[in-house]
Amino acid sequence: MDKIIKILVRFYPVFLKGLGGTLWLAAATVLFGTVLGLVIAILRMSRIRVFNAAAGVYIEILRGTPILLQLYFFWLMLPKIMPFQMSDTAAILVALIINASAYISEIIRAGIAAVDPGQWEAARSLGLSETNMMRKIILPQAVKNILPALCNEFIAEVKGTSLASVFFIPELTTSYRTVQSTTFLSIQPLLIAGMIYLFVTTVLSWAVRRMERRLKASD
Amino acid sequence: MTEPIIRTVDLHKDFGDIRVLRGISVDVKPGEVVSIIGPSGSGKSTFLRCLNRLEEPTSGSILFRGEDITKTKNIAEYRQRIGMVFQNFNVFPHMTVLDNITLTPILEKKIPRAEAEDRADELLRRVGMLDKRGEYPRKLSGGQKQRLAIVRALAMDPEVMLFDEPTSALDPEMVKEVLNVIADLARSGMTILNVTHEMGFAREVSDRILFIDEGIVQEEGSPEEFFTSPRSARAIDFLSKVL
Numbered sequence: 001m002d003k004i005i006k007i008l009v010r011f012y013p014v015f016l017k018g019l020g021g022t023l024w025l026a027a028a029t030v031l032f033g034t035v036l037g038l039v040i041a042i043l044r045m046s047r048i049r050v051f052n053a054a055a056g057v058y059i060e061i062l063r064g065t066p067i068l069l070q071l072y073f074f075w076l077m078l079p080k081i082m083p084f085q086m087s088d089t090a091a092i093l094v095a096l097i098i099n100a101s102a103y104i105s106e107i108i109r110a111g112i113a114a115v116d117p118g119q120w121e122a123a124r125s126l127g128l129s130e131t132n133m134m135r136k137i138i139l140p141q142a143v144k145n146i147l148p149a150l151c152n153e154f155i156a157e158v159k160g161t162s163l164a165s166v167f168f169i170p171e172l173t174t175s176y177r178t179v180q181s182t183t184f185l186s187i188q189p190l191l192i193a194g195m196i197y198l199f200v201t202t203v204l205s206w207a208v209r210r211m212e213r214r215l216k217a218s219d
Numbered sequence: 220m221t222e223p224i225i226r227t228v229d230l231h232k233d234f235g236d237i238r239v240l241r242g243i244s245v246d247v248k249p250g251e252v253v254s255i256i257g258p259s260g261s262g263k264s265t266f267l268r269c270l271n272r273l274e275e276p277t278s279g280s281i282l283f284r285g286e287d288i289t290k291t292k293n294i295a296e297y298r299q300r301i302g303m304v305f306q307n308f309n310v311f312p313h314m315t316v317l318d319n320i321t322l323t324p325i326l327e328k329k330i331p332r333a334e335a336e337d338r339a340d341e342l343l344r345r346v347g348m349l350d351k352r353g354e355y356p357r358k359l360s361g362g363q364k365q366r367l368a369i370v371r372a373l374a375m376d377p378e379v380m381l382f383d384e385p386t387s388a389l390d391p392e393m394v395k396e397v398l399n400v401i402a403d404l405a406r407s408g409m410t411i412l413n414v415t416h417e418m419g420f421a422r423e424v425s426d427r428i429l430f431i432d433e434g435i436v437q438e439e440g441s442p443e444e445f446f447t448s449p450r451s452a453r454a455i456d457f458l459s460k461v462l
Contacts, residue, residue, distance in 0.1 A: 121273055122309035122368075126323040126375060127299030136322060140313050 004188045011179045011189070018175025019196055025164060025171055026157035029096040030104070034150060036097060037104030044109055055105070062102035068163055071095045075167055089169050096161065104153060111146035112138060144215050151208040155201050162197075172196060222285060224249045224379055224410050225270060230279035232265055232434075239265045241434035242279070247379070252411045254421035254442075257431040258457055263414045266431060267381050270412070271301045284378075299327060302372030306384040308364040310356045316343070316367055317352045320374045328375070335374070342370040346400050362393030366400055379410040386417060418461055422446050430454045 008015075044055035062070065074095035079086045115138050123133040165173035172193050179189040223246040232240040239262045247253055255263045268274040270281060272294050280289045288297050311319050320339040324330045330338075343349045346366040356364055365385055372380060382401065386394045398420050405411055405424045415421050421428060421442065428445040430438040430453075438451045446462075449455050 116309070118305060118307050118309035119311065122303075122305065122311070124295075125271055125273060125298055125301075125303035125305075126372070127295045127297075127327055128323055129295055129327065132326050136326070137311055 003185060004192060007179060007183065007185065007188050008192060011175075011182075014175045014178055015172065015192060015196060018170065018172035018178075018193070019200070021169070021171035021174070022158060022161055023200075025093065025096065025161040025169070026154055028093060029100045029157050029161065030150065030154045032097045033100030033104045033153075034108075036101035037108055040101055040105035041108040041112070044105060045112070059102045059105060062099055063106075067099050067160065068166065070099050071163055071167065074098070088167050092164050092167055092169050096157070096164070100153065100157060104150065107149045107153065108142070108146055111142040111149065114145045115141045148208055148212045148215065151204070151211065155204045155208070158200060158204070159197060221248055223247055223282070224284055225412070226282040226285075227266075227270070228280045228282070230266070230269060230281065231277045232262070232269055232274060233277045239434055240269070240276070243431070243434070243436055245429065245436065245439075247410060247412060249378075249410055250408050251426050252405045252409075252424055253413065253427045253429060254425040255412060255414045255429045255431060256416070256418070256421055256457075257437075261432045262434040263429075263431045264383055267383050267412060267414050270381060271298050271303055273303075295327070299323075299375050300378045302375060302377035302380040304365070304368050304372055304380065304382045304385050306387050308356075308361070308368045308388070310359075310364050310367050310371070312356050314355075315352070316348070316354050316356070316359075319356070319367060320371050323371075324374050339370070339374055342373055345403070346370055347396075360393060361389045362396045365389065365393075365397045369397075369400055369404075373404075379412065380404065382411065382413040382415070384414050384416065386415070416461075418446070430457070432457070 040055050040058060043051040044059070046052050046055075071092055075088065075091050078091040078094060119137055119141060120133070123137040128137070161171055162173035164171050165177055168174055168177070176189045176193040179192075180186050183189070225245075225247040227243055227245050230240055230243040231238070241262075243262075243266055255267065257263045265274055269276045272281075272288065276289060280287050282288070283297055283301070288294065291297065311322070314322065317336060317339055320342065321332065321335040324335045324338070325332055340349060340352065343352055346369065348363060348366055348370070351359065351363065351367075356367065359367065369380075369385075385401065386397050389397060394417070398417065401411070401413065402420075402424050413421070413425070423442075425442050428438075428440060428442050429436055430445065430449075430451070432453045438445065438449060438454045445454070446458065449458055
């Protein structure tokens with residue numbers, strides 16, 4: 001116990017910096033993953049068969065292979081095929097975004113599918129164009145279904161980005177590795193990192209539940 | 220002989236192996252109020268939903284003012300001229316009463332907002348809901364939601380109104396307020412097709428009754444004829460159960 005406190009006193013800036021890296025990675029992943037995921041979802045719902053099938057294959061591959069394998073793949077491939085110098089962090093971030101986009105596109109698709117069919121029919125019966133129907137009627141209602149799931153995706157990414165420590169990208173699990181290799185103590189820094197993860201995810205889960213309740217109340 | 224506003228010719232609709240509509244040919248004249256009645260599962264709602272192509276007919280044609288709308292790519296343009304009211308209201312829950320009404324006129328008919336709002340207010344006054352214009356639908360009763368749905372459709376100045384069991388989802392004490400609005404509309408000269416279980420109402424406001432069962436029009440005639448001396452065995456059987 002006193003070892004834990006000693007490590008904390010000495011290395012808390014390392015852990016804090018790691019936490020910052022974790023939150024930044026997770027936020028960037030979900031943010032850009034949502035943009036890309038929206039595009040994939042639109043393609044997936046398209047009536048044009050080629051788009052629909054291509055999006056389906058994209059989603060299947062990313063959800064059907066281990067994320068660590070995907071990280072290795074992009075970490076090796078991206079710097080090779082890019083015409084400019086690409087840092088490890090950038091390559092891993094791109095990999096995380098692409099991986100998240102597959103899951104997020106399905107979240108968006110499910111959120112849209114959950115809108116009452118009567119809303120589509122009413123919009124169509126009025127003679128709204130398909131674009132205006134999506135913009136004004138369907139998407140605003142789908143957002144209520146999508147938002148809580150997106151926040152849960154963010155919580156999942158807070159934990160998921162720990163895989164980036166394999167590539168020594170600055171984030172919380174990498175902080176653990178740094179402290180471990182400096183102090184030659186393993187269990188104590190691991191417990192510290194774990195407690196920080198648990199604290200952050202618990203607070204975020206609580207916030208999401210609160211938001212869900214408020215969204216329900218406004219129905 | 221005036222041209223029919225809606226004419227269907229040998230309309231068929233299959234859902235997989237189930238043949239829901241099996242050849243419906245009907246003419247509706249401008250200003251006519253037609254009630255469509257029949258047992259549940261008879262195809263009467265499907266027939267109504269084919270008229271604005273919420274359901275795609277399997278075969279046959281639908282003529283709106285003489286134009287075949289079964290093949291058109293611009294169905295939205297025709298839907299703007301054909302109002303529809305649903306059993307479950309389907310008002311837009313994330314918009315105020317006023318926005319529910321003005322959304323489509325502003326977006327699709329390019330009517331200036333101020334003008335659209337004036338028109339909405341006038342319609343709301345007609346159905347006794349002017350005081351609700353800023354409310355969200357969750358604050359409305361079922362009867363108010365359905366009156367809003369009617370006003371929302373009327374704001375597009377449709378040439379015909381389709382009602383799909385407009386009072387079936389309402390608590391009994393709210394049926395009357397909705398029927399009154401429809402009756403008013405009928406008196407004002409609107410062309411109406413009304414799928415309904417309200418036999419008394421159908422008898423009172425309709426110019427004609429269509430009795431549909433097993434996907435075909437089994438019998439049609441004036442409300443007087445139909446309710447006092449039905450001819451087909453199916454109609455006699457149906458009326459003996461509901462009256």
